[in-house]
Amino acid sequence: MKQTIRxxxxxxxxxxxxxxxxxxxxxxxxxxxxxRSVKDGGIQVNPDQDQITVNGVGVRYREFIYLMLNKPQGVISATEDSRDRTVIDLLAAEYQTFEPFPVGRLDKDTEGLLLLTNDGKLAHNLLSPRKHVPKTYFAEVEGTVTDEDKNAFAAGVTLDDGYVTMPAKLVILRSGEPAAGEVSKIELTIMEGKFHQVKRMFQSVGKKVVFLKRISMGPLLLDEYLEAGSYRxxxxxxxxxxxxxxxTSGLS
Structure with missing residues (x-):
């Protein structure tokens, strides 16, 4: 914790x-x-040592906040934007005062788990390429997802820019039949966070993601009771x- 704060x-x-x-x-x-009554908000105080009260009630200070957000579609993963609504706009004023930011990003049309915090050290560790923090997504995919796709993802696929992905774990929940108007439903765990990575991975095997939702990040699982746009x-x-x-986290 900071020694002193305004x-x-x-x-x-x-x-x-x-x-x-x-x-x-x-x-x-x-x-x-x-x-002592204080009317100058600019003075420095030590939350660990000074006794601070408002209307006779003691003030408990905390430096960091950690919020789980179920990001809805149509909202961007940014702290501010001149055109679109951001994930920060979804928060109550009491949380916005902490100046939190999203840890990583989800595309505008992607839903699901997003961590918001003002703890820069934790965010850096979670986003560091060296950490290889696993992220799991649920997706609906046009086309029939097969064991061949599973094997390809496990070996690493080449994206449109030539980048070869790390091994990823593909779980086929339902292999849809396009002729019957069905989509495949899958879960995919990746160890990286390249731009549009999940969508580009399926493009590399000739398929298109039509719905995407992140359901976990490292050990953090999206609360199934959090509605889109809600947080806790x-x-x-x-x-x-x-x-x-x-x-040490990895795919098995």
Whole structure:
């Protein structure tokens, strides 16, 4: 945790309002630091040592937040955009004050698991190519997905730019019959995060992904009760498992 932090930032991170609201609140003399009324939000305080109260109630500070979002289609994985709605726009103001960002990205038309946090170290470890954190997707695919595709993905396929993917695990849930208007349903676990990778992998074997949803990232599984566009904080156990994830993870 940071040794000191601006008082107004601490109050914003603990859900006491926007910066402007906090400035107005402090003028009323209801904010105390170590028993003394403070009206200057710019002073530095130590959350571990200083006693801070608002209207007589103690303030509990935390530096980081970790949110599981079930990203809906039509929303982009960015912190801001001049045209499209972003995943940050889905969050309540109390979480936006932490200035979280998406760990990695999902395409605009892709749904599913997206982690939002302001913990840069954790995000870096999860995204590092050296870590090879597995990510699993559910997809609906035009065409009949076969064991031949499974073997090809297990060996690594060549994308349209010449890049050869790492081995991936393809599970065929249902092999659709195009003549009957069916799509194949699969789960695919990859160890990388190349641009449009899942879609491009199926293109390499002559098939087209028509629906894509990420269902896991490392040990973190998408909460089946989270509706598209909804989010929640990670549980203590989920966070512990995520922090312990390392490059020993692999495909079997």
């Amino acid at each position: 008082l107004e930032k601490l109050l914003a991170h603990t859900g006491h309002g926007t910066r402007s609201e906090i400035k107005r609140m402090m003028k009323t003399g209801t904010v105390y630091v170590n028993g 904080e990670l549980t203590a156990e989920e966070l512990k498992e995520l922090q312990q994830a390392n490059n």
